[in-house]
Amino acid sequence: MIGVYLYDIFGASAGNKSSHPKDESNSITNQRNLIMEYIKSDAVLSTYTVREYIDDGISGTRFDREAFEEMMTQVKEGNIQVIITKDYSRLGRDYLEVGRYLEFVFPVLKVRYISVNDNYDSNNFTGATGGMEVAVKNVINMMYSRDASKKVRSARTTLAKAGKFIGPQAPYGYKRSESDKQKLVIDEEPAQVVRLIFEMAIDGKKYKQIVRYLNANNIDTRVQYKEKHGKKWNHPRNYEIKQWSATAVMNILFNEIYTGTIVYGKTACNAQTGYKSKKMNPDNWIIVENCHEPIVSKQTFEKAHKVINKTTCNRTKEQGSYKKSIIICGCCGKGLVNSYGYYKCSCDYDPSKYNCRNVRMKTEEFEAGVMQYINTTAAGMLEHLQIYKKKRSSSVELQKEIDKLHQMKSKAEAKKFQLYDDYTKGIVQRDIMVSERTTLTERIGEIEIELHELESKIQLEQCINKAGEEETIELLSKMETFDLDIIRQVVKRITMYDDGNIQFEWNVDDFLQVK
Template identity: 35%
Template sequence: MVSEDKSVILYLRVSCEDFKLSEAIESNSITSQRQLLQQYLQKNQELGTSKIIEMIDDGFSGTNFQRPQFEKMIELSMKGKVKCIIVKDFSRFGRNYIELGHYLECVFPMQGIRFISVNDGFDSEQVRGTTGGLEVSFRNFIYDMYCKDLSKKVKSAIAVRQRQGEFLSPYAFYGYKKSEENKHSLVVDEEAAKVVREIFQMAADQYSTYRIARSLNEKGILTPAEYKKKMGLNRYCNISSCWTQDKVTRIVRDERYLGKLIFNKRVRSETGSKKTVKVSRENWITVSGTHPAIIPKELYDQANGTLKVIHEKKKVQSEGKRGIYFCGSCGKKLRTSKNKAPYLECPMARYVDKRQCGEIKIEKEGLETVLLQVIGCFNQILKNHKIQDKTIKRLQLEIKGFENKKIELYEYYKQKNISQHSYFSQKKVLTEQIESSKNQIQHLAKENQVEAKNISDFIASVVVHEPYRITIEWRNQRWQQGFD
């Protein structure tokens, strides 16, 4: 008999796509889902006597299962605190038929959880031991295909609007603002457009991007991020407040200042994925004459013609993706000069004299010599305390033994030689023993890694606050504690 402390969960979900298709589709709204599930509870009073928990994922796609409330619901299920899960239909739970089938056929039956989909007329208690699962699998497959087809239709509808020259982004780009009469139309923002014209003119006059950025900073002109913050768009409040070469280059390269809109430069790799991929230029959607041009074509061509030659004359190089040196003032990654005796400097120091970043300058070779000496000391300590390999081998054998016991335990349970309660309790103990042994192996392996070839193999980051003062963050927490 199911314990009374277990809860009945009403799971509700609505995605952004449901609103995009039609705001009049009330059947998929949170309100209508809640009403439907509450009516079901009233008709099935044996469920209504249990504790009811409502969990809502508002604005999350059903094509993947990385949703806050869904993950919380599964966590409660794994802890044995859930008696029943009720949804409006299978698509509210998820649109990936493989993952949905996994939960319905494996996870929930193992945990003794009843699953009900109201509109689909599905109750796991009624189909147990029958072929009802075949109908469920087929229905899930249809939902998955429907989702992919729906995605294509939404993309097609958006592409039609793009080709009509409608501006669909939530925020206008620098130099423009949304029209008060039509939110899908742009008008010139004269205050920002004046800065854009100045940047293009300086580029056409063969000023380097570095000189342009420095000039704008000296005049106290707000960056695009700061300007948007000033206009009330607070999502940009944590972005760098300094003009840089990259910011200038992005503006000079932007063809939208010629009065055209460009869409489809990047697309999602697959339905439900957040990853995007670049689209070749011939497949971009370009619509001319959608808004007033800030820059004439002649000035645009002149500015870009000189920008390429000048922009190649960089005298510093970035530390790259694996760079570990950071500025203690602004937090940006330090760059290495190309001198005979290279030094590390903050890239922001070049643009404004008054910034504290100008004091962040240190000889790279001298810093690395000190870091190698510190690493050498730790290496010697670790070698003196190195654990023999037989300890790790012993732990690995223990893990294999625990895994075999888990298999035997499951066979006993399937043959009904032990109760469900006994099965889960013993399985929990074995799982904890396996995790404990794995953690010990991982801990010993980290301590024995003393033959790393690069400084970055030991050190996660070095923050340079000023000459002769640095902060080191180690990759191994035990080393970090040793310094603290």
């Protein structure tokens, strides 16, 4: 089978729309047409089954692209024998990673790679990958990606300072203007819901009370409203639960966009990789007022916040500091709360769809059951640790072997690059360079396998040293009072189901399977 990989960094979301029913970018459509013509013109390739893998709107410097990973999984399973892209840049724009795939991954997996516009076919370069020409093109692609990222970021900053809306989706209560796609206008039906939420907050209603009212009156969420009006919801997360939540209500109440103000730069994002890095200091935010018609006045916004802050302060004093719960509802996935003598689910989803109201247990009964299970399991862990410690090899010796293999790998890789250099200078003939590089590639592959095995062992050692040293485990085995701070050191999640069953997920489950 042929894996046709189609990729566009900007994608349909950037406004480059086509008439294709899936709203893919014109670039994707053009890539498909070019590659399919190439396949049809080749007597051998035209006999293969073709499957497309499309990543539209994701940075090429990243190799964790969903469709790319799916394609590589099929390659590893032996289902794909040929991969075709329009050019090298469609495979990726990180020249080191692209080089790794061309030099090592594809040859090891015995997959043929074709770059149409670069006139490259790995079948024509047995034991090599096209020499310096390929390397130079990949470096140029990466430089282009960096330059394009800077230009995109600069353009977006300029638009933000001008008060233009450049978000992927209009906020709930707004829609894009027909005459100016970067300007928001009020969408009256959901805007009424936004006003209602602010009014209820000013009246002192808590998030949960607002959520109950919205769900009880079947008021459409953002997703439901868009789908009802035939609009596609372009968001990576899967919104299966189409119910109002406290988070959704809070996001509306804290979003200044409803006062006509646009705020950008709250988080810093690496424009090349697409990974969000950190929250930014408010002093560096771009804040532009009076960008569009407000749904609520600034006075209403501030009044709602005064009530919210007062309620939050009172609740914080009563409940003390908050830590993310590791005790989870088995129906909806939300954290359980300990309130009025019961552990129970904190959500307010439709009871006809989610049986969360039955996820409850008396505090004493729950904590006693958890303690008994943890005491018994921790004692078993200690016993397993003692047995394993007698059998395990020294981590120091393992690390020495790993360091030695890394040195061998580095030397082999350096020699490969030196062969390239010698070949381009005319010091080494091409057939000798190809032969020696093939031998080095095979040796590097063998070293990679040895390293993987040894590193797995050392990780096991580190896992045991970190989580299995007797201090914490022994403390758990003798613990007499319920202490969640100690429990969370080795327990990742405790899930309670509506039938009363409780399931534990351990941080140390990778090396101890104690039930």
